[in-house]
Amino acid sequence: xxxxxxxxxxxxxxxxxxxxxxxxxxSDAETVSHxxxxxxxxxxxxxxxxxxxLPLGWHVLNKINKILEEEMNSIGAQEISMPILHPxxxxxxxxxxxxxxxxxxxxxxxxxxxxxxxxxxEEVIAWLASKEIRSYRDLPQIWYxxxxxxxxxxxPKSGVLRTREFTMKDSYSLDADEEAxxxxxxxxADAYHRILRRCGLxxxxxxxxxxxxxxxxxxxxxxPSPAGEDRIELCDECGYTANVEIASSVSPPTKExxxxxxxxxxxxxxxxxxxxxxxxxxxPHFIKSLLFIANEExxxxxxxxxxxxxxxxxxxxIGLCRAASEEEVLSILGVEAGFIGPMKxxxxxxxxxxxxxxxxxxxxxxxxxxxxxxxxxxxxKAEWHDLHTVKEGDTCPECNSLxxxxxVIEVGNIFKLGTKYSVLLNAVFLDKSxxxxxxxxxxxxxxxxxxxxxxxxxxxxxxxxxxxKSIAPFDVEIIPLNVNDTATMEVxxxxxxxxxxxxxxxxxxxxxxxxxxxxxDADLIGIPLHIIxxxxxxxxxxxxxxxxxxxxxxxxxIKYAIKEIISAVYETE
RNA sequence: CGGGGCGUAGCGCAGCCUGGCUAGCGCACCUGCCUUGGGCGCAGGGGGUCGGAGGUUCAAAUCCUCUCGCCCCGACCA
Numbered sequence: 001x002x003x004x005x006x007x008x009x010x011x012x013x014x015x016x017x018x019x020x021x022x023x024x025x026x027s028d029a030e031t032v033s034h035x036x037x038x039x040x041x042x043x044x045x046x047x048x049x050x051x052x053x054l055p056l057g058w059h060v061l062n063k064i065n066k067i068l069e070e071e072m073n074s075i076g077a078q079e080i081s082m083p084i085l086h087p088x089x090x091x092x093x094x095x096x097x098x099x100x101x102x103x104x105x106x107x108x109x110x111x112x113x114x115x116x117x118x119x120x121x122e123e124v125i126a127w128l129a130s131k132e133i134r135s136y137r138d139l140p141q142i143w144y145x146x147x148x149x150x151x152x153x154x155x156p157k158s159g160v161l162r163t164r165e166f167t168m169k170d171s172y173s174l175d176a177d178e179e180a181x182x183x184x185x186x187x188x189a190d191a192y193h194r195i196l197r198r199c200g201l202x203x204x205x206x207x208x209x210x211x212x213x214x215x216x217x218x219x220x221x222x223x224p225s226p227a228g229e230d231r232i233e234l235c236d237e238c239g240y241t242a243n244v245e246i247a248s249s250v251s252p253p254t255k256e257x258x259x260x261x262x263x264x265x266x267x268x269x270x271x272x273x274x275x276x277x278x279x280x281x282x283x284p285h286f287i288k289s290l291l292f293i294a295n296e297e298x299x300x301x302x303x304x305x306x307x308x309x310x311x312x313x314x315x316x317x318i319g320l321c322r323a324a325s326e327e328e329v330l331s332i333l334g335v336e337a338g339f340i341g342p343m344k345x346x347x348x349x350x351x352x353x354x355x356x357x358x359x360x361x362x363x364x365x366x367x368x369x370x371x372x373x374x375x376x377x378x379x380x381k382a383e384w385h386d387l388h389t390v391k392e393g394d395t396c397p398e399c400n401s402l403x404x405x406x407x408v409i410e411v412g413n414i415f416k417l418g419t420k421y422s423v424l425l426n427a428v429f430l431d432k433s434x435x436x437x438x439x440x441x442x443x444x445x446x447x448x449x450x451x452x453x454x455x456x457x458x459x460x461x462x463x464x465x466x467x468x469k470s471i472a473p474f475d476v477e478i479i480p481l482n483v484n485d486t487a488t489m490e491v492x493x494x495x496x497x498x499x500x501x502x503x504x505x506x507x508x509x510x511x512x513x514x515x516x517x518x519x520x521d522a523d524l525i526g527i528p529l530h531i532i533x534x535x536x537x538x539x540x541x542x543x544x545x546x547x548x549x550x551x552x553x554x555x556x557x558i559k560y561a562i563k564e565i566i567s568a569v570y571e572t573e
Numbered sequence: 574c575g576g577g578g579c580g581u582a583g584c585g586c587a588g589c590c591u592g593g594c595u596a597g598c599g600c601a602c603c604u605g606c607c608u609u610g611g612g613c614g615c616a617g618g619g620g621g622u623c624g625g626a627g628g629u630u631c632a633a634a635u636c637c638u639c640u641c642g643c644c645c646c647g648a649c650c651a
Contacts, residue, residue, distance in 0.1 A: 023600060023612065024585045028644045041583095048643065096651085104648070120651050154574075154649045162650085229650090415651085445651080471579095481611055523611090534610050566631040 002373060012474070012500070014509040016057050020044075021521050022277070031227040033456040034159025034251055036465050040524045049156025049164035051534035056525065057452075059473035061167070061519035064145050064199060064448040065538020066120065067470065068169045068209050071195045072282040075187040082124045083147055088114035090123045090327035094424045100433050105150050120442055122421045125172040130427040139429060139439070140184055141170050144171030146448070154376045156403035158227055160449040161409060167449065173442035181416055181440045188414050188444045192221050196411065200573065203411065206232045206241040209312070210415055217416040222408035223454035230408050233390050245312060248386045249394035249403055251304060251354040254284040255378055261373040263364050270338025273307045275370055279361065281300035282306075287355060287374065289340040291329050294321035298332045302342050302351035307388035317350065317385055339363035341371055342380035351382035402540070409454045458524075461548075466528025468573065473504040475569050481515045481534040488533050491543065491558060495531060498562040504569055523548065528572045531565060 018041070025035040026045075042057035053061060055246040069079065080311065083404070089108075097104075097116075100258060120123070133139065146169045153164050160166070173184030189205065196203045201223045208220040220243060220319060233240070233247035240500045242248075269275045272286050286305030291298055291312065299318055303309050315321055329337045333345065335550040341362035349368045354459055356376055364371045374380070396403050419438040421426065426478040428441045453470065469475065476499060480492040492508060499506045507527060509518050522530050532544040534552075545568050556564040 020583085022584055026584070027586090030645070045643090101649095122651080149651090152651080153647095155647090157645080179639075413651090443651085477587080483607085514609060514611085514613060516609095516613075519611045519613085532610080536610065 007078075012496075012506055012508060013303060014507060015374070015511045018509075018523075019056060019525070020054070022525055029159065031158045031161065031453075031457070032460060033227060033291075033453040035159065036460060036524070036526075037453070037454055038115065040465055040521075040526065043160060045159075047439060049153055049162070051160055051163060051449075052417055058474045060452050060467075060471055061448050063471045063473070064451050065167075065169070065193055066199050067201075068146060068446065068448065071191045071198075072142075072144050072169070072171060074383060075142065075191050075321045077144045078250070079145060081090075081142050081145050081147060082118075082121050084118050085152065086116050086118050086124065088116055090127055090425070091116060091341075094123055094126075094421055096123070102151070103151050105152050118147075119149055119151045119173050120144070120443070120445070121147070121170055122172065122417065122441070125440075125445075126173075126421040126425040126427045126441065129174050129422065132427050133427065133429050133439060135429055136431050139174055139176045140180055141174040142171055142184060142187075143174075144169060144444075158229075159453060161227065161453050163449070169393060169446045169448065171444045173444070174427075175440045175442070176429065176437070177440055179419075179573075180420075183441055184442050185414060185416055188442070189219065192412050192414065192446060195446065196221060196223070196451070198460065198470050199455060200470055201411065201451065201454055204232060204234065204241050204406075204408070206243050207246060208243045208413060209245045215572075216418060219411050219414050221412035221414075223411050223451075223458065224406050225409050225457035226407055227453075227455055227457050228407040228409040232407055232408050234394035234404045235399060235401055236404065236407060238399035238563075240396050240403075243255070244405065245389045248397040249388075250388035250397060250400060251284070251307060251388060251394055253354075254282070254304075254358060257285055257359050258283070259359060259373040260441055261371065261375075261379065263366075263369050263371050265368065266370045267368045269368075270336075276305065279370070281361055281405065285359075285361055287342060287360045289342055289362060291324040291333065291337075291340065292318070292321045293328065295322050298324065298328070298347050299385065300333075300340075300342065300345060300347055300349045302355055302382060303388050304352060304354050307352060307354070307358040308387040308391070310387060313387050314350070314383070317383075318348075333365065335363070335365045339365065339367055339369065341365050341374070342382065343371070343374065345380075349380065349382040350385055350387065351376070352387040353383075353384050354388065356384055361570065370422055393418075404551070409450060409457065411450045411454055412444075413443045417441040417443050439512060462524075463520070464524035467526045467528060467570070469528050470507075472528050474507040474527050476504060476506055476529040476531055476565060477522050477525070477529045478506060478508040479518050479522055480508070480510065481518065481531065481532065483512050485535075488535075488538060491533055491538065491561075494558075495533075495561055496566070499565060502562065502566055504566060529568055531561075 020041045022039045025039045029035040029038050044052045109114050109115050128272050149168050150165050155163055156162050175181045180424050195533050203217050203221050203223045206222055208218045210218040231244045266275055269278045275284055281304035288303050290301045360374045361372050364376055392405050422438040428436045431437050456465050480488045482488050496508050528548050530546040537544050537555050543561050544553050544555050546553045
């Protein structure tokens with residue numbers, strides 16, 4: 001080695017590292033984490049949804065990945081690495097080649113063979129299992145990787161929160177039966193709790209939609225943040241938590257209103273709002289009637305006036321569907337859209353549960369008229385389902401307490417896949433009785449970059465990032481205020497060596513910059529502890545230990561400095 | 574994919590509507606001096622295909638057409 005001192009050192013000296021901080025954030029950064037990651041020099045945008053991680057950002061990802069590996073290994077998972085480039089046939093076998101549309105990057109190799117870039121690796125795992133798993137004695141297995149995924153997102157956004165290329169820790173469990181799957185699932189859920197807690201995140205585990213994964217049970221790990229794209233329903237009382245995509249709720253009951261079944265004249269009043277103003281009746285007293293077309297067949301869908309239809313819930317019942325056009329409404333129901341009511345139709349009618357009792361107002365199926373005093377089961381019949389979108393003010397489906405809705409970032413998810421992939425790719429084993437059975441699979445993902453971004457969203461102030469200690473790029477930053485002062489630099493080097501020797505991650509701001517610049521950058525970058533070496537304290541043979549989060553400063557004598565700093569590292573969150 | 578916005582120096586922006594001198598400002602950068610506890614001061618300096626192509630015009634950053642890119646809202650999201 002020609003120059004070991006310098007080589008090793010360069011990674012921790014500000015003057016040698018690529019840390020391009022910016023005074024202003026680029027105008028196309030919107031969310032807090034995006035702005036701060038740009039300004040503090042963690043990432044640079046390469047193209048829409050594609051980011052370069054600079055040294056600081058890469059340090060953070062590696063810290064997170066290390067935690068992921070430790071916790072995965074602790075549940076007996078084995079790390080492997082699978083290709084990103086996949087031949088199409090395996091995806092054709094599971095049907096996802098056609099099910100997934102523009103979101104999958106597709107290409108051809110030189111022999112014109114269809115290929116794609118992996119969005120996820122269920123297919124590859126099932127292929128591998130089909131080759132290598134023979135007997136129940138080979139089970140259970142948990143295989144994982146920390147690998148790049150590619151998805152041609154319709155809309156990349158919010159910095160590294162939604163990108164087209166990202167790394168994911170994805171693991172897959174292989175089990176002999178459902179019961180064993182439950183155990184693997186639980187192991188992962190517990191591991192994910194430990195991972196996210198160690199990363200310093202506030203988070204919830206919520207029930208989620210298995211979606212295209214084709215499984216039955218699924219949960220997501222959600223970090224609350226205004227930058228989140230998802231919303232969840234929470235019940236503080238009984239602990240019910242669910243993504244609003246599948247959440248149910250009880251709409252607050254309405255006061256019973258008096259009144260006989262009678263037609264009222266409502267000239268030109270088409271929307272629920274217009275009619276409610278006109279008749280001076282509240283929204284919950286209305287029935288909203290919506291016509292949908294599923295499989296060429298019309299279906300009338302009823303929800304309460306204050307509710308919003310949840311189309312996914314509807315599709316679970318009637319399959320793929322679409323709203324009928326105005327012309328279709330006219331030709332099928334014989335009345336224009338503003339005046340539809342649920343009475344006297346022959347078609348299939350689905351109604352939200354909340355309309356099962358009470359008296360309502362709805363269209364009269366006649367232009368410019370509505371009808372009051374409509375009672376379910378008497379004036380119309382319907383199939384009763386949960387069809388509304390949950391909203392603030394609703395109550396919990398389990399315990400009827402008031403629910404909360406929060407915006408969240410999805411940082412992880414776990415799915416019970418069952419045997420869908422193993423059946424289609426022939427991943428089977430012989431059980432104790434010697435009969436062939438498909439392997440029962442589970443799939444579990446967690447996104448390091450999203451963890452980092454969520455950590456920033458949850459831990460920052462007006463001056464910059466405040467990293468949780470566990471995922472900060474360094475443990476401490478030494479800030480010698482005047483690098484031209486020999487006494488200052490002697491102490492700086494002393495501390496720098498001493499901390500490094502104790503395996504503390506140190507960044508030393510050895511730049512010849514003014515104190516203000518260093519303080520500003522240190523706050524921006526967000527390393528949890530700052531060691532300030534300035535004339536204030538040095539003349540008393542002291543240094544200052546400053547906590548980034550609280551800005552609280554403690555002066556300690558130089559001779560105890562290393563010990564004090566180390567214990568400060570340990571007590572910082 | 575629908576709607577909206579924006580591309581002028583590394584970053585943030587002005588100029589464009591109403592075409593006209595050498596395209597401007599702040600920060601950053603380089604040199605020198607000065608300064609050293611919260612983005613310091615003074616002096617000097619470098620850096621631009623005005624996103625791209627075509628058109629109109631004596632003349633285009635500015636007007637017109639096409640195109641590319643990026644952001645936001647929505648749809649979508651294993």
